[in-house]
Amino acid sequence: MTDNDNFADIENGASIPPLSRGPISRTQLALFAGASGDHNPIHLDDDIARAGGLDGVIVHGMLMMAVLGQMLTSWASQARVKKFSSRFAAMALPGDTIVCSGVVKGKREENGERLADLEIKAENQNGDALLKGTATVVIG
Amino acid sequence: MDTLKERFLGKQYDPFTVDVEKGRITQFANSIGEENPIHFDIDAAKSAGYRAIPAPLTFAYSITMDAGQSFNVLEDMAVDKNKAVHGEQGFTYHTDICAGDTITGQQTIVDIYDKKNGALIFVVTETKLSNQNGEPVTDLHSVIVIRNS
Numbered sequence: 059m060t061d062n063d064n065f066a067d068i069e070n071g072a073s074i075p076p077l078s079r080g081p082i083s084r085t086q087l088a089l090f091a092g093a094s095g096d097h098n099p100i101h102l103d104d105d106i107a108r109a110g111g112l113d114g115v116i117v118h119g120m121l122m123m124a125v126l127g128q129m130l131t132s133w134a135s136q137a138r139v140k141k142f143s144s145r146f147a148a149m150a151l152p153g154d155t156i157v158c159s160g161v162v163k164g165k166r167e168e169n170g171e172r173l174a175d176l177e178i179k180a181e182n183q184n185g186d187a188l189l190k191g192t193a194t195v196v197i198g
Numbered sequence: 199m200d201t202l203k204e205r206f207l208g209k210q211y212d213p214f215t216v217d218v219e220k221g222r223i224t225q226f227a228n229s230i231g232e233e234n235p236i237h238f239d240i241d242a243a244k245s246a247g248y249r250a251i252p253a254p255l256t257f258a259y260s261i262t263m264d265a266g267q268s269f270n271v272l273e274d275m276a277v278d279k280n281k282a283v284h285g286e287q288g289f290t291y292h293t294d295i296c297a298g299d300t301i302t303g304q305q306t307i308v309d310i311y312d313k314k315n316g317a318l319i320f321v322v323t324e325t326k327l328s329n330q331n332g333e334p335v336t337d338l339h340s341v342i343v344i345r346n347s
Contacts (some may be wrong), residue, residue: 079230079231080237081252086231088227089225089228090229092225092229093225093228093229093260094226094229094260094263094264094283095260095263095264110280119284119287120256120259120287121229121230123256123287124230124232124254124255124256125230127230127234127254127255127256128208128230128254130232130255131254131255132234135246135247136252136254136294137247137248137294139255140290140291141290141291142288142289143254143285143286143287143289143290143339144287144288145285145286146283146284146285146286146287153345160215162228175301
């Protein structure tokens with residue numbers, strides 16, 4: 059399987075392996091628009107983004123969340139992820155890098171499964187919060 | 199706000215069905231920078247224990263977008279899309295969504311509340327997805343924030 063080495067023995071307070079993607083290009087926004095089905099022009103067309111009061115196109119929130127999800131599945135195989143949620147705290151712009159990290163906040167047992175509750179987040183390259191989230195992963 | 203609650207809290211939208219194609223999953227995986235071969239190669243997926251190529255964690259949201267589920271609520275409430283933002287997104291996973299699956303789903307408005315004396319309205323929806331065998335695959339929990347001006 060694709061579980062990371064330190065996976066099952068991870069302790070409370072430990073960090074899970076971080077993951078970054080970027081810089082995000084306009085080409086990637088176009089490809090994600092097509093592949094995700096989110097064709098909102100504020101991610102593709104500067105004129106329309108400016109008409110809506112933005113300085114230019116912005117990164118799809120769900121693209122940032124997809125990167126955060128990759129941090130989880132690079133650590134634990136996908137079938138182990140039970141819950142994954144995030145709040146969209148701020149916008150990212152083309153040229154930004156999405157920097158993801160997470161910490162184990164608690165471990166518990168439920169229905170015979172060992173679970174880890176994680177606090178996870180995504181920031182840009184300057185450390186500004188983009189996503190604040192949580193996840194629950196089966197660790198044994 | 200109270201009228202909104204009266205009219206829409208508990209409202210269930212029509213069920214929808216979406217076919218999940220392999221090419222779409224690999225395009226999606228490419229576009230998010232995914233490198234795990236399970237999303238591109240059937241042999242890698244099978245040797246990792248999946249019955250077919252699995253969709254990445256957030257792909258379920260695209261299934262609901264394909265079914266027009268993100269904007270139908272705003273249209274229904276006659277809210278200008280430019281006044282609404284996606285505030286929060288959650289997923290609860292039951293089993294994988296894989297290439298070749300036919301996914302059916304249904305969206306329900308489960309909460310409506312306001313903050314800042316009504317300046318912001320929060321609409322919370324839940325969409326439950328199941329596969330062609332009737333197994334629940336993913337529940338989506340979405341929070342839409344509307345600027346009320």
